[in-house]
Amino acid sequence: xxxxxxxxxxxxxxxxxxxxxxxxxxxxxxxxxxxxxxxxxxxxxxxxxxxxxxxxxxxxxxxxxxxxxxxxxxxxxxxxxxxxxxxxxxxxxxxxxxxxxxxxxxxxxxxxxxxxxxxxxxxxxxxxxxxxxxxxxxxxxxxxxxxxxxxxxxxxxxxxxxxxxxxxxxxxxxxxxxxxxxxxxxxxxxxxxxxxxxxxxxxxxxxxxxxxxxxxxxxxxxxxxxxxxxxxxxxxxxxxxxxxxxxxxxxxxxxxxxxxxxxxxxxxxxxxxxxxxxxxxxxxxxxxxxxxxxxxxxxxxxxxxxxx
Amino acid sequence: xxxxxxxxxxxxxxxxxxxxxxxxxxxxxxxxxxxxxxxxxxxxxxxxxxxxxxxxxxxxxxxxxxxxxxxxxxxxxxxxxxxxxxxxxxxxxxxxxxxxxxxxxxxxxxxxxxxxxxxxxxxxxxxxxxxxxxxxxxxxxxxxxxxxxxxxxxxxxxxxxxxxxxxxxxxxxxxxxxxxxxxxxxxxxxxxxxxxxxxxxxxxxxxxxxxxxxxxxxxxxxxxxxxxxxxxxxxxxxxxxxxxxxxxxxxxxxxxxxxxxxxxxxxxxxxxxxxxxxxxxxxxxxxxxxxxxxxxxxxxxxxxxxxxxxxxxxxxxxxxxxxxxxxxxxxxxxxxxxxxxxxxxxxxxxxxxxxxxxxxxxxxxxxxxxxxxxxxxxxxxxxxxxxxxxxxxxxxxxxxxxxxxxxxxxxxxxxxxxxxxxxxxxxxxxxxxxxxxxxxxxxxxxxxxxxxxxxxxxxxxxxxxxxxxxxxxxxxxxxxxxxxxxxxxxxxxxxxxxxxxxxxxxxxxxxxxxxxxxxxxxxxxxxxxxx
Numbered sequence: 126x127x128x129x130x131x132x133x134x135x136x137x138x139x140x141x142x143x144x145x146x147x148x149x150x151x152x153x154x155x156x157x158x159x160x161x162x163x164x165x166x167x168x169x170x171x172x173x174x175x176x177x178x179x180x181x182x183x184x185x186x187x188x189x190x191x192x193x194x195x196x197x198x199x200x201x202x203x204x205x206x207x208x209x210x211x212x213x214x215x216x217x218x219x220x221x222x223x224x225x226x227x228x229x230x231x232x233x234x235x236x237x238x239x240x241x242x243x244x245x246x247x248x249x250x251x252x253x254x255x256x257x258x259x260x261x262x263x264x265x266x267x268x269x270x271x272x273x274x275x276x277x278x279x280x281x282x283x284x285x286x287x288x289x290x291x292x293x294x295x296x297x298x299x300x301x302x303x304x305x306x307x308x309x310x311x312x313x314x315x316x317x318x319x320x321x322x323x324x325x326x327x328x329x330x331x332x333x334x335x336x337x338x339x340x341x342x343x344x345x346x347x348x349x350x351x352x353x354x355x356x357x358x359x360x361x362x363x364x365x366x367x368x369x370x371x372x373x374x375x376x377x378x379x380x381x382x383x384x385x386x387x388x389x390x391x392x393x394x395x396x397x398x399x400x401x402x403x404x405x406x407x408x409x410x411x412x413x414x415x416x417x418x419x420x421x422x423x424x425x426x427x428x429x430x431x432x433x
Numbered sequence: 434x435x436x437x438x439x440x441x442x443x444x445x446x447x448x449x450x451x452x453x454x455x456x457x458x459x460x461x462x463x464x465x466x467x468x469x470x471x472x473x474x475x476x477x478x479x480x481x482x483x484x485x486x487x488x489x490x491x492x493x494x495x496x497x498x499x500x501x502x503x504x505x506x507x508x509x510x511x512x513x514x515x516x517x518x519x520x521x522x523x524x525x526x527x528x529x530x531x532x533x534x535x536x537x538x539x540x541x542x543x544x545x546x547x548x549x550x551x552x553x554x555x556x557x558x559x560x561x562x563x564x565x566x567x568x569x570x571x572x573x574x575x576x577x578x579x580x581x582x583x584x585x586x587x588x589x590x591x592x593x594x595x596x597x598x599x600x601x602x603x604x605x606x607x608x609x610x611x612x613x614x615x616x617x618x619x620x621x622x623x624x625x626x627x628x629x630x631x632x633x634x635x636x637x638x639x640x641x642x643x644x645x646x647x648x649x650x651x652x653x654x655x656x657x658x659x660x661x662x663x664x665x666x667x668x669x670x671x672x673x674x675x676x677x678x679x680x681x682x683x684x685x686x687x688x689x690x691x692x693x694x695x696x697x698x699x700x701x702x703x704x705x706x707x708x709x710x711x712x713x714x715x716x717x718x719x720x721x722x723x724x725x726x727x728x729x730x731x732x733x734x735x736x737x738x739x740x741x742x743x744x745x746x747x748x749x750x751x752x753x754x755x756x757x758x759x760x761x762x763x764x765x766x767x768x769x770x771x772x773x774x775x776x777x778x779x780x781x782x783x784x785x786x787x788x789x790x791x792x793x794x795x796x797x798x799x800x801x802x803x804x805x806x807x808x809x810x811x812x813x814x815x816x817x818x819x820x821x822x823x824x825x826x827x828x829x830x831x832x833x834x835x836x837x838x839x840x841x842x843x844x845x846x847x848x849x850x851x852x853x854x855x856x857x858x859x860x861x862x863x864x865x866x867x868x869x870x871x872x873x874x875x876x877x878x879x880x881x882x883x884x885x886x887x888x889x890x891x892x893x894x895x896x897x898x899x900x901x902x903x904x905x906x907x908x909x910x911x912x913x914x915x916x917x918x919x920x921x922x923x924x925x926x927x928x929x930x931x932x933x934x935x936x937x938x939x940x941x942x943x944x945x946x947x948x949x950x951x952x953x954x955x956x957x958x959x960x961x962x963x964x
Contacts, residue, residue: 141460141713142721146448148714149441155715 160255163248163269163279170262171243171291180240182264187228194336194346195225199233201353201379208324208356212237214292215356216325218314218372220307220380220402221296222334225344227265229333230294233351238292245270245283245295245313270313272299280316287321297372301339304409305416307402310376315368319359325372327354329379352379377402435475438777438959443468448713450952452789452933454916455802455836456739457731458709458724459789461933468950469783471824472712473959476698477774479751483530487537490691490755496762501538501689504619505545512617513538514588514641517556518566519795520625521695526747530693532572534623534755538691539575551613552585555622555640557647558884558891559796560845561587566799590643590891591881599684602676606649608684611641615686624692628818628958629663629771632692633764634678635671642677644875644893649673653863656900657907661817663960665768678760691757692767695750697774697957706746710957736838743792744799772820775960779824782963784948785940786825786909787933788815790835791956796890796898801842804921805849805857805898807835812902812912815953821963824951828910830940832933837917837925844888848880852895853924861926863903871896910943 138144148154169175191197208215215238219230227244234242246252248269251261261267268286270279287293295317297310318325332349354375359368377399382390384400393399404412441447449460450470463470480486491501498504505511515531518524535552542550552571554562567585568576579585588611589595597615599608614620614637622640626632639647649655650673656662658669665671681688700706705727708720716724731739754770756763792802794810802810811833816823825831841850856870871893874880880892906912912927913936922929930936940948953959 141448142716142724145718145721146714146716147446149447150444152441152714 161252161258163252163271165248165252165258165262165269167262167268170266175263176240179263179266183231183239188232191225191229191232194344195229195333195349196346197229197233198348198350200350202235204353204355205235205326208326209235209237214287214290214321214323216287216314216318216323217292217294217328218297218310218325218376219294219328219330220302220376221298221300222302222305222330223337223339224301225333225337226296226330227294229330229349229351230328231265234294241290242266242292242294243268243286245293247272247300248279249273270295280313283317284320287317287323293317297369302334303339304412305334305338306404306412309403310369310373312365312369315359315372316365319363319365319368324356324358326356327372327375327379328352329354329376329383331380331383350383352383354379373402374399435477438472438474440777440779441470441472443470450954451709451713452787452834453791453956454789454834456736456743456792457836458728459834459916459933463950463952464937467947468952470952470954471777471779471959471961472954473697473957474774474777476696476751476957477753479696479753480755483533483752483755484537486752486755487534490757491537491541494689494758495756495766496759498689498758501621501757502541502545504687504689505542505547507546507548509547509618510549510616511542511547511551511619511621512614513550513552513621513623514555514611514614514637515552515570515623516625516631516636516640517554517559518562518570518798519559520631521627521748521750522793522795522798523699523744523746523748524569524798525695525750527569528572529570530625530695530752531570531623532575534691534693535571535575538621538623550579550584551617552579553611553614553641554587555636556588557640557642558590558644558894558897560884560888560890563888588641589885590647591885596643599686600680602680604673604676606673606677607645608638608677608680609643609646610637610681614641615684619687619689621689621691624690626692626694626767626771628775629665629768629960632767633665633671633674634681634760635674636690637681637688638674638677644891646677648875651897651900653867653900653903656903659904661819661823661904663817664820688760689757690760690763691755692763693752694754694767694770694774696753698750699748699957701749740792740801772960775958776820776962777959779951779961779963782822782826783824783829783951784826784944785830785832785937785950786816787832787950787952788834788955790815790833796894797842797845800845801840803841803846803849803853804837804839804925805853805895807833807837807914807917808925809898809901811835812905812909813898814901815955816902816905816908818953818955818958818960819963820960823908824953824961824963825909827908828943830911830913830943831905831909832913832915832936832940834915834933835917837914837921839918839921845890846895847883847889848874848877848892849890849895857924857926863899863906866896866899911940913939
């Protein structure tokens with residue numbers, strides 16, 4: 126039985142110009158305008174109509190879905206009050222466990238930023254095809270960011286948007302956690318904050334790894350907690366590497382606050398003993414052991430015969 | 434960086450090729466592996482500062498000529514002649530390059546205190562230009578300053594009081610040109626060199642000449658020995674004009690020639706017709722949608738409405754060069770600039786040459802492309818767009834695509850109607866036509882009256898159109914018109930065909946099976962340099 130796509134391919138092709146022309150052999154085709162990847166043009170997704178569609182998607186689809194799947198407990202929003210009064214653009218920098226992190230944060234970030242927000246998304250993942258590019262740009266307000274190499278164009282585009290008054294959501298780890306522990310923060314968020322002179326709000330997400338961790342296909346509902354930290358403003362004379370370390374430290378302190386309590390976390394922060402996001406420097410089994418057992422249902426998986 | 438023109442070898446991946454078809458289009462699939470398509474180069478970058486380039490050219494003439502400023506003095510008689518409505522094609526967007534040049538010349542004349550200035554449309558035996566056409570060419574400022582005082586007017590090749598006989602060439606060719614131009618202290622000729630045939634001595638020796646003078650090179654013998662008339666060095670038409678140019682010079686007529694070249698940005702990079710300027714496999718979804726919408730709309734419109742739409746198009750041509758000074762030196766540079774844009778190297782001749790003829794030729798601007806002009810455009814102009822050897826081999830087949838409607842503009846082309854109804858009904862042989870009928874039409878008082886007072890082409894003009902194609906007629910073994918009015922096509926002596934496939938099958942009778950095919954993808958203009 127042929128697949129539907131194969132059956133579709135077998136249908137007679139409409140003649141040119143009803144269908145796209147083929148290129149004769151020996152002719153060098155024109156460089157095509159980027160339809161996907163790091164150079165994908167997302168300007169259309171910030172036009173009024175696309176913004177209305179995105180707001181509808183966020184409020185009518187993402188919010189109920191997040192409420193059902195993640196049951197989020199949002200904390201620390203009071204730390205943003207002064208910033209909200211200014212109303213200027215902000216960079217939200219969060220740890221990253223799951224695909225659910227983005228909808229969770231988009232529905233958690235308060236006004237005035239929620240509907241004037243773009244998401245730094247991996248060009249090699251979210252912008253791999255034309256369809257995913259369009260969907261990411263429309264539904265998430267995503268902008269492609271090169272994570273495999275230093276790309277001036279990605280940075281220029283993000284900086285231009287921030288300067289236009291758009292806020293940014295970025296996951297400085299550059300990808301979802303492979304094992305439940307955090308990864309070192311990259312310098313992108315810090316660089317943009319220094320370049321554009323905007324504050325960075327550290328955000329810690331807890332629990333999304335239990336719902337839809339990397340490699341998992343179907344989500345399993347669980348509770349999550351989103352904690353917003355106090356905005357970080359770059360100090361005079363700092364560089365992006367040091368500022369990135371400061372952001373990572375702030376997110377680690379928020380993680381500590383979630384695991385223990387605010388007071389304990391503050392004391393450890395001052396003592397310089399905040400547990401790192403990346404977990405213990407130990408063999409893999411011990412790192413996994415230290416995470417505990419987040420998913421009891423895994424035990425109920427049906428035994429399967431090994432492939433012969 | 435614009436891409437150069439090239440020759441595409443058609444294979445199974447090649448999409449159907451665009452053929453112009455009068456006020457419409459056809460998409461034709463050419464047989465793979467034995468067909469090729471000659472594509473024009475992309476438009477050259479235009480000069481950034483056209484006014485500055487014009488001023489520079491006037492101050493730094495080429496050849497044995499002082500700057501224009503040095504030639505102007507108070508009390509002198511200055512005549513400015515310019516190319517008529519037949520150039521460029523389609524008419525260019527305002528400001529027309531002639532306006533820019535004439536204004537620059539007049540600025541210098543005013544500065545030098547020249548009072549006696551006449552401006553003449555050098556139209557030879559073409560129809561007179563209307564006020565709107567003159568305004569478009571020279572601009573409102575120049576028109577309003579000169580026309581109301583009778584100082585801006587059309588050349589009249591049948592006004593015996595205003596023609597001056599200057600002498601005879603060693604070949605016995607009489608040279609008679611506009612008297613005002615001949616008797617001026619300086620004649621400034623403002624040209625547009627759209628194709629390499631234009632310009633040089635042909636500007637004055639043809640544009641400002643009378644029938645008495647023109648008949649020496651606008652004849653069957655000259656045209657058959659012009660191989661092609663787009664290549665001056667192989668063109669008897671040009672040799673004759675160059676001989677006449679020498680007579681004009683020896684008679685003491687001082688000419689300051691200003692020649693300009695345009696890129697081939699005929700349909701624009703954006704806009705409704707931009708798809709016509711793109712290579713078919715590069716048509717985007719938007720291009721294809723625009724083409725389909727355009728075609729669907731045009732197919733539903735009556736012919737007069739389609740004609741009005743097409744003739745309202747103004748091409749966004751850009752100026753690529755301007756040079757001024759002594760005629761021959763100027764023209765050498767001009768020709769190189771035309772070739773730079775239009776010439777495409779083609780390896781060898783072909784058995785079958787196909788061409789899609791558009792809605793316009795030099796003689797139906799704001800008018801109707803009648804069957805005689807179809808013949809002239811196909812076998813005259815397109816066939817002659819070569820250097821070296823014709824694109825089609827001797828005895829090969831020429832296939833033209835055009836509706837070829839049996840329709841004539843009664844005001845512009847009155848003698849064409851009689852030529853088509855009387856002369857072509859008798860014979861299509863150019864030699865016989867020339868011998869039996871030319872004199873009668875050329876000296877007909879009614880045609881002469883219409884030429885001088887109305888907006889009619891001269892009585893002899895349809896003959897010249899037929900001569901223009903006589904080299905192609907003699908060279909080709911068969912001429913087939915696709916999609917044309919069958920009666921009109923047969924009257925021309927050609928073979929009608931409903932589709933290109935039918936035409937190719939008919940061509941097999943002449944050139945055999947598996948004959949090679951070359952399509953000239955024109956317009957935008959392209960000229961084949963056949964090796």
